[in-house]
Structure formats: C-alpha cells, structure tokens
Amino acid sequence: MRAAYCKLDCLLVVLSSAAFFLCSCQTQPAKVPESNAAEAVPEIGTETPRVESVVATPEPEPVPPLPEPKEPARPLSGIFEQANRIGATAQAKGDGVWLIEKGGRKLELTEQSRMASLNGIVVFLNEPFLEKEGAFVLSDSDFEYTLRPALEPAEIVLRSKVIVIDPGHGGAEPGSENKSLSLLEKDLNLDVSIRLQKLLEDNGYKVVLTRYNDRLVPLEDRSRIANRSNAGIFLSIHFNSALNKEASGIETYLLTPPESASSNDDAIGSSETSYSGNSFDSLNFELGFRIQSRLIADLQREDRGLKKARFKVLKDLECPGLLVECGFLSHGKEAPLINTPVYRQKLAESLSHSLTSILMSSQIVPTAR
Ligand SMILES: [Zn+2]
Known part of the structure; x- marks a missing residue:
C-alpha cells in the first residue's frame, strides 16, 4: 500500500506541472526530453486534467469469488461421447x-x-444413426x-507413385449399355482410362492400365496386375445403368470394412472377414472422399x-483402391452427355486433378501396405 500512495503523490506532482505547463505554453511546442515526453505532457488541446479525480480512495483488495456449488459432472453419452473421444464437437441442429x-x-x-x-x-x-438407451x-x-476417417483424415502414405487404372469389363463382357445411342460401357471405360493415362503421364507419373484394348481381363487378374506393378493407387473406371430411368449421377466406392454392411446391402453388421484391401480402410475413405x-x-x-462394396477388384489389393461409377447410361440426359468426348475429357481431367493432388501430398514409403 505504501507503494501505491507514493505513486499517487508522484502523479499529483506530474499533473500539477502539466496544468501549469498547459497555461503557459499553449502555442509553444513542448520542450521535454523525448524519453519522458509521453508520460509528462498531456496532448495539447485536450481538456485540463481534473486533479480532483486522482484523489480517490484506494481500491479495496479484490475479494476472491465464492466457489460455485458444484453440480456432479454428467458423463457424456451417445454421439457426444463418441465425438469427444476423437476431439470433435457434436450438436443437435434440429429437424433430426x-x-x-x-x-x-x-x-452431418x-x-x-x-x-x-x-x-x-x-x-x-x-448402419442407420439410431437412438439407443435414450x-x-x-x-x-x-x-x-x-x-x-471423416474427421481425422488419414495421412497419405503410399508405397509408390505408380497409378494403376482399371477400365472395367471388356471383350465378351460389355457392362452397361445404351442401345439407342449404341453405347457400351466397356468402350467408355477404356476411353476415359486412356485420357486419364495421358494426363497423368504428362504430369510425369507412371501409369499402368489393366487392359489397353477391348479384351476381357478376369477380375482377380486386375488386382494382381496392380500388385505386380507395385501400384501406389488403384482406380477402377465404370459407368452405371439402372432400371429406374430417373437414376443419375456419380458415385465412388471403397472396399467395405470388416464387420460392416455394404452401402447397397441391408444386412447390418456383416461378419465377412478382412481382405488385404482392408489394410487401407482409412486411406481408402480419404482418397474416395477427395x-x-x-x-x-x-x-x-x-x-x-x-x-462401400466388396467388389472383387478391390478385395485383394496391396494398395489403396477405389471404383468410380462415372454416370448412368440409362439416363435420358446423362447418357448423351457421356457420349461426348468433351464430357469424357472433363471426367478424366477431374480424376487426374484429384490423383495428382493426392500424389503431391503423399509420403512415399516403399514398404507401406
Ligand atoms: Zn461396370
């Protein structure tokens, strides 16, 4: 407290000097040593300091607040607890x-x-997001x-930068078709794959196709080609078709993780065992999302x-793998679009951009699998 009074005394002296100084030199620049100028001279043209305001009773010692009565902490439950476990936040936004x-x-x-x-x-x-025990x-x-994997994106660690592209179907197996436009899925898959190959090779990447022409490659051979080529990423290219003529759009598949149901399967909690492709479940999710x-x-x-699906081409891979369904040959507006080289080039460019950005942000560890 002694120190505080001493400070007040000093301040009074300084302010009195300042008041005098203001009266005598309104038009003169202040001649004060620079180092003290800021504290010694009030700004010219401001109000005269009110000396009485500094003669105040010293502030009372702050009284520490009384501790609030503690409510017993309720343990987090359900989605709140799950979010908390990975350092995320959960909130109900209304409307379910x-x-x-x-x-x-x-x-969401x-x-x-x-x-x-x-x-x-x-x-x-x-599985559906359900209420259990309240x-x-x-x-x-x-x-x-x-x-x-959605909120803690996997680090992209690959064993190489080799990209294996798999044009679906071929030879005696045409895949989907659109008879009125004479479109066969196998031809479109190969066309987009070759366009993608060129774009990636232009960017300096090594690319291997599971087929370069119209021939049927058995499904098990496709993942074998990827494994033999020391692939860093495997991408299978397909086009869709459905009895429902309204169905349109693009979907990307990753291998269904163990003890999980595939997206087009209502059987919950399938007990299928793990495949070599399941070594990359988190990475598959991240690459598929991108x-x-x-x-x-x-x-x-x-x-x-x-x-998610247990596609044969994805099961036995020794690298991350995805299958893209690039559009519906059965849709009245989408099929004519897919029939244009401009649209197929756009598809290839989009895939090339994703793959290039993935490879650029990847860490290459030759033993990664
Ligand atoms: Zn297909």
Missing part, C-alpha cells in the same frame, strides 16, 4: 440433424438414416470406419455419394 465437427471437417448425421454428408458430400453409413449413437463400425468431392464440383452431376 446432428453436426459433428473437427478442424475443417463437418459431418440424420436420425434414423444411413445417409450422412461430409463437407457437403454424401457419405453412406454402415441417446443417438453411431454403430461401433461407423465410429471406427466413418466418423474417425475424388468424389472433386468429381461433383467439376462435373456438376448428382452426388450419389461415397459408398
């Missing part, structure tokens, strides 16, 4: 929609539904294989989502 956030990633869940969205891109859950909660499989996001942004087609 929940938002789970971490960093720049936002996963809808009660009772398997459809979710990650930063605006449709993502299929392995709280909405993701299945264990979705916590591990959807929530975690590829699907870019395709939807570039092509402006309907987003059919990031889906």
